[in-house]
Amino acid sequence: MALPVPATDQQKAEQPSIARVHDCWLEGSHHSDLDRQYADQIALCAPHVPYLVRESRQLLRRMVGFLVEQGVRQFLDLGTGIPTRGHVHEIAQELDPSCRVVYVDNDPRVAADGAKVVADNGGAAFVQADIRRPDEIFGAKESRELLDRSRPVAVLLVETLLFLRDEEDPAAVVKAYVDAVCPGSYVGIVHFSQNEELDQGLNLFSRMFGAPPIVTLRDRDVLVDFFAGLDLVEPGIVPVPLWRPEDEDPVLNPEAVQVHAGLGRKP
Ligand SMILES: C[S@@+](CC[C@H](N)C(=O)[O-])C[C@H]1O[C@@H](n2cnc3c(N)ncnc32)[C@H](O)[C@@H]1O
Numbered sequence: 693m694a695l696p697v698p699a700t701d702q703q704k705a706e707q708p709s710i711a712r713v714h715d716c717w718l719e720g721s722h723h724s725d726l727d728r729q730y731a732d733q734i735a736l737c738a739p740h741v742p743y744l745v746r747e748s749r750q751l752l753r754r755m756v757g758f759l760v761e762q763g764v765r766q767f768l769d770l771g772t773g774i775p776t777r778g779h780v781h782e783i784a785q786e787l788d789p790s791c792r793v794v795y796v797d798n799d800p801r802v803a804a805d806g807a808k809v810v811a812d813n814g815g816a817a818f819v820q821a822d823i824r825r826p827d828e829i830f831g832a833k834e835s836r837e838l839l840d841r842s843r844p845v846a847v848l849l850v851e852t853l854l855f856l857r858d859e860e861d862p863a864a865v866v867k868a869y870v871d872a873v874c875p876g877s878y879v880g881i882v883h884f885s886q887n888e889e890l891d892q893g894l895n896l897f898s899r900m901f902g903a904p905p906i907v908t909l910r911d912r913d914v915l916v917d918f919f920a921g922l923d924l925v926e927p928g929i930v931p932v933p934l935w936r937p938e939d940e941d942p943v944l945n946p947e948a949v950q951v952h953a954g955l956g957r958k959p
Contacts, residue, residue: 715777736900754936766846767780870922878956880953
């Protein structure tokens with residue numbers, strides 16, 4: 693029997709990354725052949741996932757646009773992945789160039805790529821950190837320079853909390869950010885929902901390709917707890933195409949889209 697051997701740095705560098713898999717599905721250019729192969733394997737087992745990711749990106753555009761309309765000019769995007777293909781700074785700064793954005797991701801390769809993407813943007817920066825350590829994130833030089841916490845900040849968690857297990861108390865993680873920002877700030881959450889097709893897809897992936905991405909899918913009812921102490925913005929926590937839709941291509945059966953979104957305002 694072969695004993696497990698620790699991965700070398702080279703092998704680690706070659707592991708696929710879920711952020712770069714997203715980049716494949718969003719038709720970006722920040723991914724390798726290995727990421728593409730992993731993206732194809734996931735899509736083989738759960739063919740609707742790339743569609744869900746694209747719908748989430750549409751939602752991000754609408755949510756950031758809404759926040760700018762409400763007067764928010766500062767964004768903290770947690771678990772951001774690669775900030776391209778219509779990411780927060782692109783949307784917000786197009787509406788108002790004075791908008792400031794701090795991106796956070798704990799994957800060092802994602803952070804290295806992300807930092808390059810925003811290197812020439814005086815209003816955006818990338819911090820490599822774990823979202824479970826809010827003090828570290830707010831204490832980072834980039835956050836201190838770009839975020840004025842006496843003014844409203846929009847904290848975004850777009851498909852990030854699914855990487856925290858229930859034992860890690862994601863509601864408490866969210867609360868730490870709510871406590872750290874001033875009244876009038878917002879928290880936006882997008883989360884893959886518990887559903888049979890995704891569960892089957894993950895099972896099929898483990899039978900065909902080995903360990904699947906480790907995620908915790910959550911029902912809408914669980915997401916309600918993440919907004920404790922916040923006023924939910926209309927229409928509440930809904931499948932992403934139903935969150936303030938605009939004049940986009942209409943989505944068939946929007947209520948069946950298995951990703952929920954909500955936005956809460958700190959009173
Ligand atoms: C699904 S991906 C990117 C989602 C991205 N927000 C979007 O809208 O496309 C989730 C990201 O969360 C990051 N992530 C997962 N757990 C994290 C943690 N504990 N702290 C910081 N980032 C984390 C991953 O590295 C990954 O880049």
